[in-house]
Structures are given as structure tokens and as C-alpha cells.
Amino acid sequence: xxxxxxxxxxxxEDKRLPHHLNPHQFVSPDQLAELGVLYWNLNLKDYxxxxxxxxxxxxxxxxxxxxxxxxxxxx
Numbered sequence: 001x002x003x004x005x006x007x008x009x010x011x012x013e014d015k016r017l018p019h020h021l022n023p024h025q026f027v028s029p030d031q032l033a034e035l036g037v038l039y040w041n042l043n044l045k046d047y048x049x050x051x052x053x054x055x056x057x058x059x060x061x062x063x064x065x066x067x068x069x070x071x072x073x074x075x
Contacts (some may be wrong), residue, residue, distance in 0.1 A: 003039060010048055 008019040034041070043050040056062070061072040 003029070003032075005037070 007021050007025040007027065007046050009021050011019055013019075027035075040052060040056060047053050052053075
């Protein structure tokens with residue numbers, strides 16, 4: 001699984017843009033863990049029935065699912 005995380009600039013432009021610092025400063029998976037960031041690798045084609053997603057929902061008491069998938073970046 002490949003993830004990308006980075007420190008953002010403080011620009012007030014469109015928040016949907018990446019807002020990379022110049023030069024880019026990426027955050028490692030270890031840094032994300034230190035910050036308490038959690039992430040999972042789920043079956044995107046059937047995430048509503050994915051066993052791992054069901055476990056996450058049960059373990060964390062979630063009763064809804066909101067997923068944002070950027071298909072252009074994944075495939």
C-alpha cells in the first residue's frame with residue numbers, strides 16, 4: 001500500500017489543492033503513527049462488504065461509512 005502525506009502550506013486558496021510546501025516535505029508512515037494517524041488498506045471495489053471495513057466499524061463503534069476514493073490516482 002502506498003500512501004502520501006505531507007506538511008501543508010498556509011495558503012488560503014482552494015483547500016482541495018495539495019498545498020505542498022516548497023520544497024515538498026513528506027511525512028513518513030512512522031511520523032504518521034507518532035501523530036496518531038490510522039489508515040487501512042481496504043477493498044475499494046466492494047468496501048461496503050469488506051471484512052476489514054466491517055471490523056473497523058465494529059471496533060470503533062461507527063454506524064456510518066464515508067469514503068472518498070480518487071479512482072484516477074488508484075488505477
